[in-house]
Amino acid sequence: MHDQGPGRLAGRKLETTTKETTFVDYASSQPSAFAEMLGGLIAANVTARPEKKRDFDTLVARVGIWVTDIDEGVTLAFDAGKLTVYNGLEPGRTITIRAEAETVMSLSNLKIGLFGMPIYYDEVGRGVAAKLLRGKLKIEGLLPNVATLNRVTRIFSVQ
Amino acid sequence: MAVEAFSSDWAKQFKDEINKSSVYKAAGKGWKWTVGLVVEAEPDKNFPESRGIVMDLFDGEARDIKVGPASEAQQCDFVITAPYTRWKQVATKELDATKGMLQGKLKLKGDLPTIVRYTKASQEMTECTTRVPVAWPDGS
Numbered sequence: 001m002h003d004q005g006p007g008r009l010a011g012r013k014l015e016t017t018t019k020e021t022t023f024v025d026y027a028s029s030q031p032s033a034f035a036e037m038l039g040g041l042i043a044a045n046v047t048a049r050p051e052k053k054r055d056f057d058t059l060v061a062r063v064g065i066w067v068t069d070i071d072e073g074v075t076l077a078f079d080a081g082k083l084t085v086y087n088g089l090e091p092g093r094t095i096t097i098r099a100e101a102e103t104v105m106s107l108s109n110l111k112i113g114l115f116g117m118p119i120y121y122d123e124v125g126r127g128v129a130a131k132l133l134r135g136k137l138k139i140e141g142l143l144p145n146v147a148t149l150n151r152v153t154r155i156f157s158v159q
Numbered sequence: 160m161a162v163e164a165f166s167s168d169w170a171k172q173f174k175d176e177i178n179k180s181s182v183y184k185a186a187g188k189g190w191k192w193t194v195g196l197v198v199e200a201e202p203d204k205n206f207p208e209s210r211g212i213v214m215d216l217f218d219g220e221a222r223d224i225k226v227g228p229a230s231e232a233q234q235c236d237f238v239i240t241a242p243y244t245r246w247k248q249v250a251t252k253e254l255d256a257t258k259g260m261l262q263g264k265l266k267l268k269g270d271l272p273t274i275v276r277y278t279k280a281s282q283e284m285t286e287c288t289t290r291v292p293v294a295w296p297d298g299s
Contacts, residue, residue, distance in 0.1 A: 033263025041271045048272070070258050101258045105278045158272035 021047065023056075027086040034067065035074045039085040041108065042076070042155055055116075055151045057081040063152050064089045064096035067104055078152075095149055096140040103128070103137050111159045118153045161294040164247070165198050165210050169291060170224040176287035177221040183287065186280035187219035192273070195232030197240040204297040206243040219280075237269030247295060249285060256285040 021043040026035060046056045059078040066073035066089060075090040076083060089096065097107070106128050111119040120129045131137040142149060162168040177183050196212040211232025215223040232238060241249075245264050248254035257278065259265040267274065274281065 033266075034261045037261060037267075037271065041275060044270065044272050067258075067261060070262050072262065101255070101261050102278075102282075104261075105257060105275060108275050109278065158275045 023081060024083045024085065027084055030087075031085060032072060032074070032087045034070075034072050035085045035087050038065070038074055038076065038156075039083065041158070042083060045155060045158065051116075052155050055154050056083070059148070059151050059155065061094040061145070061148045061152065062090065062092055063148075064093040065104060066096065066098045067101050068098055069100045076152075078155075094141055095145050095152070096138075098138040098140070099131065099136065103131050106131075107137075107153065108156050108158050110153055110157050112154050112157055116150065116154055118150060118157070161292040164206075164250075164293045164295050165212065165226060167226050169293065170212060170226050172291045173288060174221045174224040176290045177216075177224075177284060180283055180287055183280060183283040184219040186283055187216060187277065190216055190218060190277055190280060192216070192236035192269075195235030195238040196246070197229045197232050197238060198246050199229075199240065199242040201243040204243055206296050237267070237274060239265050239267050241265045243296075247297075250288045250291075250293060252289050257282065 023046070024039045024043045026039060028035070031039070042056075045052045047053075056078070058080060060080050061078050063076045063078070064073060065076070073089050075086040075088070075093060077086065077090070097104070099107070106124055109124045110128060111122060111125070113119040119125045128137065132139070139149065162172055194214040194216060196214070198206070198210045198212070200207055200209045209229040211227050211229040213223075213225050213227060213232050213235060214221065239260075241259070241264060245254065245259065249256050249259065249265070254264065256265060260267050
């Protein structure tokens with residue numbers, strides 16, 4: 001419970017992201033910081049939000065994310081309720097997202113609207129759409145996999 | 160006038176910069192958690208002991224920022240840890256804090272969805288550190 005009293009510290013009990021989960025594994029015994037961050041983010045989202053858990057439990061896809069300005073990436077292998085996070089891009093990906101770090105963070109801030117569709121008309125959404133149009137956000141495999149991308153976005157979004 | 164890096168004077172100026180920022184005020188709306196920055200010692204850079212910066216941030220305002228032992232900062236809801244040189248790189252815009260976290264150059268402890276939700280606020284907070292004129296202990 002936070003307090004608003006003057007001179008007292010802010011603070012609210014938080015779920016930590018370090019707790020063990022049985023549904024997120026790392027392919028490498030030394031996952032990269034980026035792999036741990038995405039794995040941790042998805043684990044926290046799926047644990048806390050039943051609607052994300054439903055998506056997670058049915059999604060089967062291999063999603064690559066490459067961060068162009070740090071030259072690092074991961075492959076997220078979703079397998080109906082299990083996720084394996086690989087360092088780097090693995091073969092056989094359904095979708096590959098390539099963008100700068102800031103854009104990757106924006107993707108996880110997309111709001112989800114009616115019918116589970118990501119919202120592209122608010123400030124964050126417009127920013128993401130503009131980057132897509134300008135080629136600063138590239139999504140390989142987008143056209144045949146729009147539904148998969150939407151599901152991944154829902155699992156990934158912290159909003 | 161330049162202040163000693165990660166000193167009480169630096170903390171005061173950093174707090175003032177945050178509270179002057181309309182961007183932070185908007186982006187930090189709803190934030191209710193403490194943030195600890197741990198600056199790890201690097202004796203060869205004339206920074207012999209680790210320090211902790213405890214930031215009491217609330218709803219777009221910095222209520223208090225104080226410098227103390229690293230152990231105090233480690234008790235905060237969110238803790239970001241890096242050696243002195245990395246923090247200097249962040250404060251001099253040589254290293255983007257978001258990229259630093261993704262690369263593991265800055266180590267983050269705390270609830271990831273919450274911190275990701277406030278990416279813009281943390282970016283602006285980093286901007287605020289760059290506005291404080293600093294005298295670095297390693298002289299450069």
